[in-house]
Structure formats: structure tokens, C-alpha cells
């Protein structure tokens with residue numbers, strides 16, 4: 642497992658190092674000790690699955706305000722997505738900057754999103770499944786959002802969404 646920092650502090654791509662033999666592959670996808678060694682004290686509380694049948698489905702951009710903050714590790718179990726994190730920490734040198742990482746089930750890579758960053762993704766294939774490891778319980782009504790196409794961020798999505806929820810289309814602009 643290789644933890645690769647991105648341009649946003651705390652947003653980390655986790656690259657897998659599969660062990661392969663005649664039977665197939667064995668892939669470590671999270672390890673408390675290896676995360677701690679990289680400065681990430683991340684202990685999952687719940688695991689959730691997001692199934693997206695159609696290509697160019699967009700979900701996000703979502704974040705949580707204190708005290709309902711969460712950190713999450715996101716991996717594509719099937720298909721591929723462009724996964725995006727946006728830095729909403731006003732005291733951060735990369736405030737309002739974004740990073741995008743293609744998560745591909747065949748590569749087993751994942752993206753770690755710290756608290757204070759918004760997250761969203763666009764599916765690049767049909768039938769894209771995302772697994773979330775999240776360090777907090779789900780509390781309905783605590784999700785916040787910003788718009789995927791907000792000019793405050795200028796995210797270079799490779800395509801416009803073909804499927805998006807009304808809620809995600811209508812999030813307020815970031816002030």
C-alpha cells in the first residue's frame with residue numbers, strides 16, 4: 642500500500658500493491674498501522690456502497706459541518722469514476738482548490754478525504770460501484786453541499802452529468 646499525498650494537504654491517494662499468483666490477487670485496502678505511519682489516524686466506523694448504473698452519474702459535492710464531521714476512504718469496486726475533493730478549509734493554503742483522481746476497480750486505488758473537504762464523483766463507466774469507509778455514523782440532515790459546477794472552484798469535469806439528483810443540481814453557490 643502506497644500513500645501518495647496530493648496537492649491538498651490531507652487528501653491522499655492510496656495505491657494498492659496487489660500480491661498476485663496463480664489463484665488471483667490479494668490486496669490490502671486499509672491498514673490502521675500504515676495509515677498512522679503516514680499521519681492519518683483513521684478508524685472506520687461504517688462501510689457503505691454506492692451503486693451507479695449509468696455512465697456520467699454525478700454525486701456531490703458533499704461535506705459535513707462540525708460537529709458531524711466525517712473522514713472517508715473511497716474506492717471503486719466496479720467500473721471507474723473521477724473522484725474529486727475540494728478544500729473548504731478557509732485557513733488552508735489550498736482553500737477552494739480541487740484535486741481529481743481516477744479511481745478504477747482494476748487498479749484498486751482509493752482516495753482519502755479529510756474533514757473540511759467536499760467530495761464528489763462522476764462515473765466514467767456504467768455500473769460503477771463505490772465503497773465508502775467512513776469514521777462516523779450517518780446522521781440524517783447533516784450533509785451540506787456545494788455545486789459541482791461552481792465557478793468558485795472551476796472543476797474540469799470531463800463531461801456534464803447525465804444523471805444528477807435535484808438536491809445536487811440545486812446546492813447554493815459557495816460564498
Ligand SMILES: Cc1cn([C@H]2C[C@H](O)[C@@H](COP(=O)(O)OP(=O)(O)O[C@H]3O[C@@H](C)C(=O)[C@@H](O)[C@H]3O)O2)c(=O)[nH]c1=O
Pocket residue numbers: 689691700701702703713760761762779784806
Ligand atoms: C450518505 C448516506 C445516505 N443514506 C441514505 C439516505 C437516502 O435515503 C439515500 C441516498 O442518500 P444521498 O442522496 O445523501 O446519497 P449520496 O448523494 O450518494 O451521498 C453521498 O455522496 C457522496 C458524494 C459522498 O461523499 C457521501 O459521503 C455521501 O454524501 O441513502 C444512508 O442511509 N446512509 C448514508 O451514509
